[in-house]
Amino acid sequence: MADRATGADRFRDLHHGRAPGDPLVLPGPWDAASARVFAEAGFPALATPSAGVAACLGYEDGATPADEMFAAVARIVRAVDVPVSADVEDGYGLAPKELVERLLEAGAVGCNLEDSANGVLKDPREHAEWLAEVRAVAGDRLFVNARIDTFVRGVDDPAAAIERAALYVAAGADCVYPIGAPVGVLPLLRSGIQGPVNVGGRPGEGPASAELRRLGELGATRITFGPGLQRRAERAVREIAAELLR
Structure with missing residues (x-):
C-alpha cells in the first residue's frame, strides 16, 4: 500500500468532480481474499463493512472486539494496492x-463512524463535537464518513437527517451517510446536504450498473453495500454445499 497520506488524498479526490450518473462504487471486502478480487476487478478503492467482517470472524454484527476488527482491516489493507476505508462502527x-492512531496503524485511509450506539441515536451536537476531535487529530490523513442513523432508528423525517448532516460536515466530516434513507427522498437529501453523500446499494436487485447509475442520478456521490456482498457470497457457498450433498 502506498503511504497513507497519499492514499487518503487519492481516496478523497475520488469523491469530487463526479457526474450525477457516475457515483463512486466501493465494494465491501470482508477478508483479504475478497479484497483482492475487488481490487483485481478494477475498483479504485474499497470500504470494509463491519457486519461482513463480523460474520467472517464468527461474530454477530456489532459484537466484534475492537482488536479483532482492526486486525482484520490491516489484513485487508496488506492484500491490496488501492485505498481502503474501514467501518469501525461507533x-x-x-x-x-487512540481511534485515529489505530486506524492509521491498520493502514486505513478513511473510516465510517455511526451516530448511534446500542440501538439509540446519540445527541447530534455531542457527536459532532466528537467528530471534530477526530478530525483535529487526523488532519487530512483520514477521510471521515459520518453515518446518520435516523432512518434506521425510526426517525423518518428527512429534515432530521439534514440537520445532523449539517452539524457533522461543519465538524469536519468529508462525507455523510444517511443509512436506510428511502430512495424517494434522496433528491431532497442531496439538495439539503453540503458535500458528498453515501448511499447504500442493494446487490442483486436488477441490473447492477443501471441501478447504481440511477442512485447516482438521484443524489448518491458514492455507493457502499454494507454486508450485502458478503451475504450474497455466503448464499453462493450454500448453493455449492447443497450441490455437494445431492
Missing part, C-alpha cells in the same frame, strides 16, 4: 487520538 468507545 468507534468502540475509544478516545479520538
Whole structure:
C-alpha cells in the first residue's frame, strides 16, 4: 500500500468532480481474499463493512472486539494496492487520538463512524463535537464518513437527517451517510446536504450498473453495500454445499 497520506488524498479526490450518473462504487471486502478480487476487478478503492467482517470472524454484527476488527482491516489493507476505508462502527468507545492512531496503524485511509450506539441515536451536537476531535487529530490523513442513523432508528423525517448532516460536515466530516434513507427522498437529501453523500446499494436487485447509475442520478456521490456482498457470497457457498450433498 502506498503511504497513507497519499492514499487518503487519492481516496478523497475520488469523491469530487463526479457526474450525477457516475457515483463512486466501493465494494465491501470482508477478508483479504475478497479484497483482492475487488481490487483485481478494477475498483479504485474499497470500504470494509463491519457486519461482513463480523460474520467472517464468527461474530454477530456489532459484537466484534475492537482488536479483532482492526486486525482484520490491516489484513485487508496488506492484500491490496488501492485505498481502503474501514467501518469501525461507533468507534468502540475509544478516545479520538487512540481511534485515529489505530486506524492509521491498520493502514486505513478513511473510516465510517455511526451516530448511534446500542440501538439509540446519540445527541447530534455531542457527536459532532466528537467528530471534530477526530478530525483535529487526523488532519487530512483520514477521510471521515459520518453515518446518520435516523432512518434506521425510526426517525423518518428527512429534515432530521439534514440537520445532523449539517452539524457533522461543519465538524469536519468529508462525507455523510444517511443509512436506510428511502430512495424517494434522496433528491431532497442531496439538495439539503453540503458535500458528498453515501448511499447504500442493494446487490442483486436488477441490473447492477443501471441501478447504481440511477442512485447516482438521484443524489448518491458514492455507493457502499454494507454486508450485502458478503451475504450474497455466503448464499453462493450454500448453493455449492447443497450441490455437494445431492
